[in-house]
Amino acid sequence: DIQMTQSPSTLSASVGDRVTITCRASQSISSWLAWYQQKPGKAPKLLIYKASSLESGVPSRFSGSGSGTEFTLTISSLQPDDFATYYCQQYNSYLTFGGGTKVEIK
């Protein structure tokens, strides 16, 4: 099984900050990685697929990068609506989610 490890598990930031979340795979997954945003009591929302492709309708302040085993999700300028939990998910072999990163207000 491919394990996905996200860091940090919690991140405190202010509006306007540049935020970076890391996701590491236990083996190479090429670029088969997606990122989701989940707000409390809501379903997850797809942000990024194939490591760096922005889903339609997602603000351009979100970007994804990486390949192989190390990936990042970057929010270029954190907005009030961005405080949420973020999950990565590999789909190179079956599919597995990372443990999540909660972005909270500093």
Next chain:
Amino acid sequence: EVQLVQSGTEVKKPGESLKISCEGSGYRFSNYWIGWVRQMPGKGLEWMGIIYPADSDTRSSPSFQGQVTISADKSTSTAYLQWSSLKASDTAMYYCARHIISQADARAGYFDYWGQGTLVTVSS
């Protein structure tokens, strides 16, 4: 507009059976895989399995194989997740989501549209 609408909150006792549903609209339901994802209270996301409504081809996570049954009725554009005997540990939010198959692994992919979730509580 793509929509997935799930059935409502369920409160059950251990040992009872349950079938929850997910109705798709706004797209050709038969031609897209549908997946189920579990989220236990305060925890992360876990993939359970996927189904292709056109022919009911099903692929299950090894972690959930034999624990639940995934089915679909293409005539009503509805997917189902079913338990024959619930346990307290099945208490969770369950999401259905439209699944885009990976080019790397036909068992895998990502989810582009999600239902609102069905909360299942199992308690004596």
